[in-house]
Amino acid sequence: DQQVKQNSPSLSVQEGRISILNCDYTNSMFDYFLWYKKYPAEGPTFLISISSIKDKNEDGRFTVFLNKSAKHLSLHIVPSQPxxxxxxxxAASEMTTGKLIFGQGTTLQVKP
Amino acid sequence: DTAVSQTPKYLVTQMGNDKSIKxxxxxxxxxMYWYKQDSKKFLKIMFSYNNKExxxxxxxxxxxSPKSPDKAHLNLHIxxxxxxxxxxxxxASSQGSSGTYNEQFFGPGTRLTVL
Structure with a gap:
């Protein structure tokens, strides 16, 4: 039973446009959400996070939105770069366990 | 000055053998944590140690079997x-464990191939 789902395996956008990556979760006990970025042959690197007490967190070109009622979060990248x-x-976690549950990932391609 | 390092990066071995990843x-x-990314690309946690526990x-x-000789090392023996x-x-590693919001830092991964 996959508690964190990224239903789009891939996304392609033009350089300079907005990229929107989506994530859904089923466990209402999750209270902390993270996005990681991974290049081939490297480990995931932390990008941005949000706690359940917020609905938006912004860091430069990256913004994460959380909709708790819909159990949905999204990552916006604007403008997108190659x-x-x-x-x-x-990824999502419960503060009581500290365990991260990951989605299956979305491959983003930004075309020049 | 690599933050989290793993060795080896690639490991090819025969079925039935015993191997370790450091x-x-x-x-x-x-x-510290160990995760497994399977062929479907899911990243799943296997173990977590806090101060060698x-x-x-x-x-x-x-x-x-994970082994943590000290809090800077977590080896995986299979x-x-x-x-x-x-x-x-x-x-991966993080500053704290349960009860705190922790950003986890990942190593580069070890690709294990069993023939």
């Missing part, structure tokens, strides 16, 4:  | 390797 091409993983 | 972090973190142990065959163990194994 260097953003990578696999993006959504 | 992980070291120089971030001064208290908690096991705190998370997912449903993993007991052929897998006995009697099977074809299904082929995957990429990632080590």
């Amino acid at each position: 260097g953003d091409s990578a696999v993006y993983f959504c | 992980c070291e972090q120089n971030l001064g973190h208290d908690t 096991l705190i998370i142990n997912e449903t993993v065959p007991n052929r897998f 006995n009697s390797l099977e074809l299904g163990d082929s995957a990429v194994y990632f080590c």
